[in-house]
Amino acid sequence: MTVLLDLSEKFGDLKEATFLQRKNRFVGECLLNGKIITCHIADTGRLKEILVKGRKILVSLNPPHLKTRTKLIAAEMKEGFILLNTSIHSLIGEAAIKQGVLGFIPETLKKEVNIGKSRMDFLVDGNHYVELKGCNLREGNVCLFPDAPTERGRKHLEELIKLKEKGFRTSILLMILRDAEFFKPNAQTDPQFTRTFYTALKKGVEFKAFKVKIINSKIVLNGTVKLL
Template identity: 30%
Template sequence: MRFQTPLVPARLIRRYKRFLADAVLEATGEEITAHCANPGSMMGLKEEGTRIWLEPNDDPKKKLKYGWRLSELPGGHWAGIDTAVPNRVVKEALHARAIPQLSAYGSVRPEVKYGEGSRVDFLLSEAGLPDAYVEVKNVHLRREGDWAEFPDSVTKRGAKHLAELSRMLEAGHRAVMLYLVQRTDCTRFRLSGDIDPGYAAAFDMARAAGVEMICHGTVIDRDGVSIGPEMPVDEVPQSRRG
């Protein structure tokens, strides 16, 4: 997935009201307000002075002329900020059959109604195979070592998706939760059960029922974001953590 226009560097002043961020453009020193397409807490990614990268636009229908896309991290690493990006990255990867566990499927349908008033991110179909219901979650929390963690705030909607996937299994389909890590300084994945114990419990129940838990990293640069290598998912149930 490539950004539509070249990104420009800025320094973050503050992120507020969930979807707004003030920043200073490096090239001109102008202070601007950018759209922050991220409803989460963005823990560790919103410190004042962080070097960020914005995507400009000239769309007259948009009030804000910049969108926050990336943050620079220590050691030359990157974090993707836009939570709409993972679905676009996964869609491209599914069409390219670049996700090994799902590469047998040729039909990729996004946003299909299922369950109780929900829409699954992707419904995959192929003759001779059970349909695969795939939910995608954006991950960019890192608090310790090389662990990526999810979620970064309480997500009742996320727990609901796990329950919906379990019901698809009962109906004879495949059910897959795919976590996409939008930062390049992590190599493995686990739950942040201290942040949302309810989601952790739902995860353990869904995995025990047979929902497939997959995690992939990403390749990120100023041009775009693409699917990266698979990451191991921590197998220790939240209930057995000390």
């Protein structure tokens, strides 16, 4: 079992709560120890099939000076708890790349590298740009991205294409947060992203996808996912 991140070390003791409602993109309400309290939602996706009333969730307590009492960390689905906190995606992606999910163990790895007006998530070995996306929408055994239209995601793909044309190696790296076998872009929700995704592949941008799961408050590698 390859551990990528210990949630307890990052967030402290995780507590089980019951999700009640999403008040806006960033704030929800949950029931913890018989009290209704607020929780910060880092994932701004729609999450309609996940954040439903009565869903068991994992939260961590916030310092008193913050507006929300807790942070939403994960939600319980049929396959177990799945990660919903996007603030740690980069940490998990970094650890996964160092474990070889790109197909090799890198010698160097830089995070959040500025390229013109854009910022790529990773620069590997000085010549390989990688953009990471987290995916938690599942239909059957297929994970889909995005679950809401994403102009930002499309622009990242366009930047990867430009970098590839300049002679760099480039990759779109999907972190699959559900127990799925395949991935495909969500054409129904965002046809522009989908067209750009397939254009990127034709232009030579590489695709990789790895699964993670939560075991005993730890994020662990859970295999790879194929492009459908």
